[in-house]
Amino acid sequence: MAVDEKKIAIVGAGPVGCAFAVHLIKAGHDVTIVGRGQRLANLETNGGVLAKKSEKATEIAKTPVKAVGSLDTAQPWDLVLLTITEHQFDEPLFATLKACPKTTEILFMFNTFASLDKYFDVLGKERCVMGFPSITASFHDGALVHQFLSFGQITIISSPEWRAIFSSAKITCVHEPDMQSWLRTHAVMVLGVMSSAVAAAKRKSGVTWAEARLSAGAAREGFALVKKLGNDITPKLVYYLGVAAPSFVFTGVLWVLTRVPSIRNNPQVPNWEREMLGLAESIIGAAPSGDDVRLISQLRSKFV
Structure with a gap:
Protein backbone atom coordinates (compact mmCIF):
# COMPACT_ATOMS: atom_id res chain seq x y z
CA MET A 1 0.00 0.00 0.00
CA GLU A 176 -4.60 8.89 25.10
CA PRO A 177 -7.33 11.57 25.10
CA ASP A 178 -6.59 12.99 28.58
CA MET A 179 -2.94 13.95 28.25
CA GLN A 180 -3.06 16.51 31.06
CA SER A 181 -3.96 13.82 33.61
CA TRP A 182 -1.50 11.32 32.12
CA LEU A 183 1.43 13.75 32.01
CA ARG A 184 0.85 15.00 35.55
CA THR A 185 0.58 11.46 36.89
CA HIS A 186 3.69 10.42 35.00
CA ALA A 187 5.68 13.45 36.16
CA VAL A 188 4.95 12.63 39.80
CA MET A 189 5.87 8.95 39.36
CA VAL A 190 9.10 9.90 37.57
CA LEU A 191 9.97 12.30 40.39
CA GLY A 192 9.76 9.48 42.92
CA VAL A 193 11.65 6.92 40.86
CA MET A 194 14.35 9.21 39.47
CA SER A 195 15.09 10.88 42.81
CA SER A 196 15.73 7.43 44.31
CA ALA A 197 17.86 6.33 41.36
CA VAL A 198 19.95 9.50 41.44
CA ALA A 199 20.46 9.23 45.21
CA ALA A 200 21.56 5.61 44.80
CA ALA A 201 24.00 6.55 42.03
CA LYS A 202 25.55 9.23 44.22
CA ARG A 203 26.07 6.90 47.17
CA LYS A 204 27.00 3.94 44.90
CA SER A 205 24.60 1.66 46.74
CA GLY A 206 20.89 1.23 47.33
CA VAL A 207 19.11 4.07 49.11
CA THR A 208 18.26 3.90 52.80
CA TRP A 209 14.69 3.24 53.89
CA ALA A 210 14.42 6.87 55.00
CA GLU A 211 15.51 8.09 51.55
CA ALA A 212 13.05 5.77 49.82
CA ARG A 213 10.30 6.92 52.20
CA LEU A 214 10.95 10.59 51.36
CA SER A 215 10.83 9.90 47.59
CA ALA A 216 7.65 7.85 47.98
CA GLY A 217 6.11 10.46 50.27
CA ALA A 218 6.90 13.23 47.78
CA ALA A 219 5.24 11.18 45.02
CA ARG A 220 2.12 10.55 47.13
CA GLU A 221 1.99 14.28 47.87
CA GLY A 222 2.24 14.92 44.12
CA PHE A 223 -0.61 12.50 43.38
CA ALA A 224 -2.78 14.36 45.91
CA LEU A 225 -1.94 17.58 44.05
CA VAL A 226 -2.95 16.00 40.73
CA LYS A 227 -6.40 15.32 42.19
CA LYS A 228 -6.59 18.77 43.77
CA LEU A 229 -5.94 20.36 40.37
CA GLY A 230 -8.91 18.47 38.92
CA ASN A 231 -7.10 15.67 37.10
CA ASP A 232 -7.23 11.89 37.39
CA ILE A 233 -4.48 9.49 38.39
CA THR A 234 -3.90 7.52 35.20
CA PRO A 235 -3.21 4.75 34.38
CA LYS A 236 -4.95 2.82 37.15
CA LEU A 237 -1.85 0.77 37.95
CA VAL A 238 -0.14 3.94 39.17
CA TYR A 239 -3.19 4.76 41.28
CA TYR A 240 -3.12 1.34 42.94
CA LEU A 241 0.62 1.51 43.61
CA GLY A 242 1.06 5.14 44.58
CA VAL A 243 -2.28 6.04 46.16
CA ALA A 244 -4.48 3.08 47.10
CA ALA A 245 -1.72 0.84 48.51
CA PRO A 246 -0.24 1.53 51.97
CA SER A 247 2.67 3.97 51.85
CA PHE A 248 5.24 1.30 52.73
CA VAL A 249 4.48 -0.54 49.46
CA PHE A 250 5.78 2.21 47.17
CA THR A 251 8.62 2.88 49.61
CA GLY A 252 9.59 -0.77 49.37
CA VAL A 253 9.44 -0.73 45.58
CA LEU A 254 11.87 2.20 45.45
CA TRP A 255 14.15 0.63 48.07
CA VAL A 256 14.38 -2.60 46.04
CA LEU A 257 14.67 -0.83 42.68
CA THR A 258 17.82 1.05 43.71
CA ARG A 259 19.52 -2.25 44.53
CA VAL A 260 19.47 -3.19 40.86
CA PRO A 261 23.00 -2.35 39.56
CA SER A 262 21.77 -1.34 36.10
CA ILE A 263 19.58 1.34 37.70
CA ARG A 264 22.14 3.11 39.87
CA ASN A 265 25.00 2.61 37.36
CA ASN A 266 23.04 3.88 34.37
CA PRO A 267 25.11 6.42 32.35
CA GLN A 268 21.96 8.54 31.94
CA VAL A 269 21.89 9.41 35.68
CA PRO A 270 23.19 12.99 35.15
CA ASN A 271 20.35 13.56 32.66
CA TRP A 272 17.89 11.98 35.09
CA GLU A 273 18.95 14.41 37.80
CA ARG A 274 18.37 17.44 35.58
CA GLU A 275 15.02 16.08 34.45
CA MET A 276 13.97 15.22 38.00
CA LEU A 277 14.83 18.69 39.29
CA GLY A 278 13.00 20.28 36.38
CA LEU A 279 9.90 18.23 37.15
CA ALA A 280 10.13 19.16 40.84
CA GLU A 281 10.16 22.83 39.88
CA SER A 282 7.24 22.28 37.50
CA ILE A 283 5.18 20.59 40.25
CA ILE A 284 6.05 23.23 42.84
CA GLY A 285 5.18 25.99 40.37
CA ALA A 286 1.73 24.51 39.75
CA ALA A 287 0.85 24.10 43.43
CA PRO A 288 -1.73 26.50 44.94
CA SER A 289 0.34 26.77 48.15
CA GLY A 290 3.61 25.64 49.68
CA ASP A 291 1.75 23.26 52.00
CA ASP A 292 0.76 21.20 48.96
CA VAL A 293 4.39 20.48 48.08
CA ARG A 294 6.19 20.43 51.43
CA LEU A 295 7.81 17.02 50.89
CA ILE A 296 8.55 17.71 47.21
CA SER A 297 10.37 20.91 48.20
CA GLN A 298 12.28 18.99 50.87
CA LEU A 299 13.25 16.32 48.34
CA ARG A 300 14.37 18.90 45.80
CA SER A 301 16.56 20.67 48.37
CA LYS A 302 18.64 17.50 48.78
CA PHE A 303 19.88 17.78 45.19
CA VAL A 304 20.48 21.52 44.81
Whole structure:
Protein backbone atom coordinates (compact mmCIF):
# COMPACT_ATOMS: atom_id res chain seq x y z
CA MET A 1 0.00 0.00 0.00
CA ALA A 2 1.37 3.43 -0.93
CA VAL A 3 2.48 5.65 1.94
CA ASP A 4 0.74 8.98 2.39
CA GLU A 5 4.00 10.90 2.68
CA LYS A 6 4.18 13.51 5.42
CA LYS A 7 6.65 16.35 5.67
CA ILE A 8 8.02 16.22 9.21
CA ALA A 9 10.55 18.32 11.11
CA ILE A 10 12.04 16.85 14.28
CA VAL A 11 13.43 19.45 16.70
CA GLY A 12 16.06 17.68 18.77
CA ALA A 13 19.01 15.69 17.41
CA GLY A 14 19.39 13.53 20.51
CA PRO A 15 18.88 9.76 20.53
CA VAL A 16 15.08 10.01 20.85
CA GLY A 17 14.75 12.44 17.95
CA CYS A 18 17.07 10.34 15.79
CA ALA A 19 15.11 7.17 16.62
CA PHE A 20 11.85 8.77 15.48
CA ALA A 21 13.61 9.97 12.32
CA VAL A 22 14.90 6.50 11.44
CA HIS A 23 11.45 4.91 11.73
CA LEU A 24 9.59 7.68 9.92
CA ILE A 25 12.09 7.82 7.04
CA LYS A 26 11.92 4.05 6.57
CA ALA A 27 8.12 4.39 6.43
CA GLY A 28 8.45 6.77 3.47
CA HIS A 29 8.11 10.19 5.09
CA ASP A 30 10.13 13.33 4.30
CA VAL A 31 12.03 14.02 7.54
CA THR A 32 14.36 16.85 8.55
CA ILE A 33 16.18 16.92 11.90
CA VAL A 34 16.78 20.30 13.50
CA GLY A 35 19.80 20.15 15.80
CA ARG A 36 22.75 22.07 17.09
CA GLY A 37 26.31 21.66 18.29
CA GLN A 38 28.17 18.41 17.97
CA ARG A 39 25.04 16.33 17.34
CA LEU A 40 24.17 18.40 14.30
CA ALA A 41 27.78 18.22 13.13
CA ASN A 42 27.74 14.42 13.46
CA LEU A 43 24.60 14.12 11.35
CA GLU A 44 26.08 16.39 8.67
CA THR A 45 29.41 14.55 8.67
CA ASN A 46 27.86 11.09 8.59
CA GLY A 47 25.17 12.05 6.09
CA GLY A 48 22.46 10.67 8.33
CA VAL A 49 21.78 8.64 11.45
CA LEU A 50 24.21 5.81 12.17
CA ALA A 51 22.59 2.97 14.12
CA LYS A 52 23.31 -0.54 15.35
CA LYS A 53 21.19 -3.21 17.00
CA SER A 54 23.05 -3.35 20.34
CA GLU A 55 25.89 -1.77 22.25
CA LYS A 56 28.25 -4.62 21.36
CA ALA A 57 27.20 -4.97 17.72
CA THR A 58 29.80 -4.08 15.10
CA GLU A 59 27.55 -3.76 12.04
CA ILE A 60 26.36 -0.16 11.59
CA ALA A 61 23.55 0.95 9.29
CA LYS A 62 23.02 4.48 7.99
CA THR A 63 19.68 6.17 7.45
CA PRO A 64 20.13 9.29 5.28
CA VAL A 65 18.41 12.33 6.77
CA LYS A 66 18.43 16.07 6.17
CA ALA A 67 19.96 17.91 9.13
CA VAL A 68 19.74 21.68 9.64
CA GLY A 69 20.55 24.17 12.36
CA SER A 70 17.20 25.99 12.43
CA LEU A 71 13.58 25.36 11.56
CA ASP A 72 12.49 26.88 8.24
CA THR A 73 9.05 28.29 9.02
CA ALA A 74 8.29 28.83 5.32
CA GLN A 75 8.21 25.09 4.64
CA PRO A 76 4.78 23.35 4.45
CA TRP A 77 5.41 21.06 7.41
CA ASP A 78 2.66 18.59 8.23
CA LEU A 79 4.19 18.04 11.66
CA VAL A 80 6.86 19.54 13.87
CA LEU A 81 7.88 16.91 16.42
CA LEU A 82 9.60 18.25 19.53
CA THR A 83 11.84 15.75 21.34
CA ILE A 84 13.57 18.26 23.60
CA THR A 85 13.01 18.72 27.34
CA GLU A 86 10.60 21.18 28.90
CA HIS A 87 13.31 23.56 30.10
CA GLN A 88 14.47 24.02 26.50
CA PHE A 89 11.18 25.65 25.51
CA ASP A 90 11.73 29.40 25.42
CA GLU A 91 10.21 32.47 23.81
CA PRO A 92 12.28 32.27 20.58
CA LEU A 93 11.15 28.66 20.07
CA PHE A 94 7.53 29.60 20.72
CA ALA A 95 7.87 32.41 18.19
CA THR A 96 9.37 30.05 15.60
CA LEU A 97 6.60 27.48 16.08
CA LYS A 98 3.94 30.16 15.89
CA ALA A 99 5.39 31.34 12.57
CA CYS A 100 4.95 27.90 10.96
CA PRO A 101 2.02 27.47 8.56
CA LYS A 102 -1.37 27.32 10.28
CA THR A 103 -1.85 23.81 8.91
CA THR A 104 1.28 22.57 10.70
CA GLU A 105 0.56 20.42 13.74
CA ILE A 106 3.01 20.51 16.64
CA LEU A 107 3.67 17.35 18.63
CA PHE A 108 5.19 17.74 22.09
CA MET A 109 7.01 14.66 23.41
CA PHE A 110 8.13 15.61 26.90
CA ASN A 111 7.70 15.31 30.67
CA THR A 112 5.81 18.14 32.37
CA PHE A 113 3.47 18.86 35.25
CA ALA A 114 2.57 22.36 34.09
CA SER A 115 -0.80 23.23 32.64
CA LEU A 116 -0.88 22.49 28.92
CA ASP A 117 -2.77 25.76 28.46
CA LYS A 118 0.60 27.52 28.32
CA TYR A 119 1.17 25.83 24.93
CA PHE A 120 -2.45 25.99 23.75
CA ASP A 121 -2.72 29.72 24.47
CA VAL A 122 0.36 30.58 22.41
CA LEU A 123 0.03 28.14 19.51
CA GLY A 124 -3.67 27.33 19.40
CA LYS A 125 -5.15 24.19 20.90
CA GLU A 126 -6.22 22.85 17.50
CA ARG A 127 -2.56 22.71 16.37
CA CYS A 128 -1.11 21.07 19.46
CA VAL A 129 -0.69 17.32 19.80
CA MET A 130 0.57 15.91 23.09
CA GLY A 131 2.45 12.69 23.60
CA PHE A 132 5.15 10.84 25.47
CA PRO A 133 7.81 8.52 24.01
CA SER A 134 8.37 5.13 25.64
CA ILE A 135 11.81 4.25 24.36
CA THR A 136 15.29 3.27 25.41
CA ALA A 137 17.78 5.17 23.27
CA SER A 138 21.42 6.24 23.50
CA PHE A 139 24.50 6.71 21.37
CA HIS A 140 27.34 4.18 21.56
CA ASP A 141 30.51 4.96 19.67
CA GLY A 142 28.53 7.50 17.67
CA ALA A 143 25.84 4.99 16.64
CA LEU A 144 22.25 4.98 17.84
CA VAL A 145 21.01 2.00 19.85
CA HIS A 146 17.29 2.15 20.53
CA GLN A 147 14.08 0.25 21.08
CA PHE A 148 10.53 1.57 21.24
CA LEU A 149 8.76 -0.29 24.04
CA SER A 150 5.90 -2.53 22.94
CA PHE A 151 4.68 -3.68 26.35
CA GLY A 152 4.03 -2.06 29.71
CA GLN A 153 4.32 1.67 29.17
CA ILE A 154 3.87 2.30 25.45
CA THR A 155 4.36 5.56 23.53
CA ILE A 156 1.17 7.59 23.81
CA ILE A 157 -0.27 10.34 21.65
CA SER A 158 -3.39 12.49 21.79
CA SER A 159 -4.09 12.43 18.03
CA PRO A 160 -5.68 9.27 16.54
CA GLU A 161 -4.41 10.27 13.09
CA TRP A 162 -0.77 10.62 14.12
CA ARG A 163 -1.04 7.52 16.30
CA ALA A 164 -1.95 5.59 13.16
CA ILE A 165 0.90 7.17 11.17
CA PHE A 166 3.45 6.36 13.88
CA SER A 167 2.12 2.83 14.25
CA SER A 168 2.55 2.25 10.51
CA ALA A 169 6.19 3.33 10.99
CA LYS A 170 6.62 0.50 13.53
CA ILE A 171 6.47 2.86 16.50
CA THR A 172 4.10 1.07 18.86
CA CYS A 173 1.78 3.66 20.38
CA VAL A 174 -1.69 4.14 21.80
CA HIS A 175 -4.19 6.98 21.81
CA GLU A 176 -4.60 8.89 25.10
CA PRO A 177 -7.33 11.57 25.10
CA ASP A 178 -6.59 12.99 28.58
CA MET A 179 -2.94 13.95 28.25
CA GLN A 180 -3.06 16.51 31.06
CA SER A 181 -3.96 13.82 33.61
CA TRP A 182 -1.50 11.32 32.12
CA LEU A 183 1.43 13.75 32.01
CA ARG A 184 0.85 15.00 35.55
CA THR A 185 0.58 11.46 36.89
CA HIS A 186 3.69 10.42 35.00
CA ALA A 187 5.68 13.45 36.16
CA VAL A 188 4.95 12.63 39.80
CA MET A 189 5.87 8.95 39.36
CA VAL A 190 9.10 9.90 37.57
CA LEU A 191 9.97 12.30 40.39
CA GLY A 192 9.76 9.48 42.92
CA VAL A 193 11.65 6.92 40.86
CA MET A 194 14.35 9.21 39.47
CA SER A 195 15.09 10.88 42.81
CA SER A 196 15.73 7.43 44.31
CA ALA A 197 17.86 6.33 41.36
CA VAL A 198 19.95 9.50 41.44
CA ALA A 199 20.46 9.23 45.21
CA ALA A 200 21.56 5.61 44.80
CA ALA A 201 24.00 6.55 42.03
CA LYS A 202 25.55 9.23 44.22
CA ARG A 203 26.07 6.90 47.17
CA LYS A 204 27.00 3.94 44.90
CA SER A 205 24.60 1.66 46.74
CA GLY A 206 20.89 1.23 47.33
CA VAL A 207 19.11 4.07 49.11
CA THR A 208 18.26 3.90 52.80
CA TRP A 209 14.69 3.24 53.89
CA ALA A 210 14.42 6.87 55.00
CA GLU A 211 15.51 8.09 51.55
CA ALA A 212 13.05 5.77 49.82
CA ARG A 213 10.30 6.92 52.20
CA LEU A 214 10.95 10.59 51.36
CA SER A 215 10.83 9.90 47.59
CA ALA A 216 7.65 7.85 47.98
CA GLY A 217 6.11 10.46 50.27
CA ALA A 218 6.90 13.23 47.78
CA ALA A 219 5.24 11.18 45.02
CA ARG A 220 2.12 10.55 47.13
CA GLU A 221 1.99 14.28 47.87
CA GLY A 222 2.24 14.92 44.12
CA PHE A 223 -0.61 12.50 43.38
CA ALA A 224 -2.78 14.36 45.91
CA LEU A 225 -1.94 17.58 44.05
CA VAL A 226 -2.95 16.00 40.73
CA LYS A 227 -6.40 15.32 42.19
CA LYS A 228 -6.59 18.77 43.77
CA LEU A 229 -5.94 20.36 40.37
CA GLY A 230 -8.91 18.47 38.92
CA ASN A 231 -7.10 15.67 37.10
CA ASP A 232 -7.23 11.89 37.39
CA ILE A 233 -4.48 9.49 38.39
CA THR A 234 -3.90 7.52 35.20
CA PRO A 235 -3.21 4.75 34.38
CA LYS A 236 -4.95 2.82 37.15
CA LEU A 237 -1.85 0.77 37.95
CA VAL A 238 -0.14 3.94 39.17
CA TYR A 239 -3.19 4.76 41.28
CA TYR A 240 -3.12 1.34 42.94
CA LEU A 241 0.62 1.51 43.61
CA GLY A 242 1.06 5.14 44.58
CA VAL A 243 -2.28 6.04 46.16
CA ALA A 244 -4.48 3.08 47.10
CA ALA A 245 -1.72 0.84 48.51
CA PRO A 246 -0.24 1.53 51.97
CA SER A 247 2.67 3.97 51.85
CA PHE A 248 5.24 1.30 52.73
CA VAL A 249 4.48 -0.54 49.46
CA PHE A 250 5.78 2.21 47.17
CA THR A 251 8.62 2.88 49.61
CA GLY A 252 9.59 -0.77 49.37
CA VAL A 253 9.44 -0.73 45.58
CA LEU A 254 11.87 2.20 45.45
CA TRP A 255 14.15 0.63 48.07
CA VAL A 256 14.38 -2.60 46.04
CA LEU A 257 14.67 -0.83 42.68
CA THR A 258 17.82 1.05 43.71
CA ARG A 259 19.52 -2.25 44.53
CA VAL A 260 19.47 -3.19 40.86
CA PRO A 261 23.00 -2.35 39.56
CA SER A 262 21.77 -1.34 36.10
CA ILE A 263 19.58 1.34 37.70
CA ARG A 264 22.14 3.11 39.87
CA ASN A 265 25.00 2.61 37.36
CA ASN A 266 23.04 3.88 34.37
CA PRO A 267 25.11 6.42 32.35
CA GLN A 268 21.96 8.54 31.94
CA VAL A 269 21.89 9.41 35.68
CA PRO A 270 23.19 12.99 35.15
CA ASN A 271 20.35 13.56 32.66
CA TRP A 272 17.89 11.98 35.09
CA GLU A 273 18.95 14.41 37.80
CA ARG A 274 18.37 17.44 35.58
CA GLU A 275 15.02 16.08 34.45
CA MET A 276 13.97 15.22 38.00
CA LEU A 277 14.83 18.69 39.29
CA GLY A 278 13.00 20.28 36.38
CA LEU A 279 9.90 18.23 37.15
CA ALA A 280 10.13 19.16 40.84
CA GLU A 281 10.16 22.83 39.88
CA SER A 282 7.24 22.28 37.50
CA ILE A 283 5.18 20.59 40.25
CA ILE A 284 6.05 23.23 42.84
CA GLY A 285 5.18 25.99 40.37
CA ALA A 286 1.73 24.51 39.75
CA ALA A 287 0.85 24.10 43.43
CA PRO A 288 -1.73 26.50 44.94
CA SER A 289 0.34 26.77 48.15
CA GLY A 290 3.61 25.64 49.68
CA ASP A 291 1.75 23.26 52.00
CA ASP A 292 0.76 21.20 48.96
CA VAL A 293 4.39 20.48 48.08
CA ARG A 294 6.19 20.43 51.43
CA LEU A 295 7.81 17.02 50.89
CA ILE A 296 8.55 17.71 47.21
CA SER A 297 10.37 20.91 48.20
CA GLN A 298 12.28 18.99 50.87
CA LEU A 299 13.25 16.32 48.34
CA ARG A 300 14.37 18.90 45.80
CA SER A 301 16.56 20.67 48.37
CA LYS A 302 18.64 17.50 48.78
CA PHE A 303 19.88 17.78 45.19
CA VAL A 304 20.48 21.52 44.81
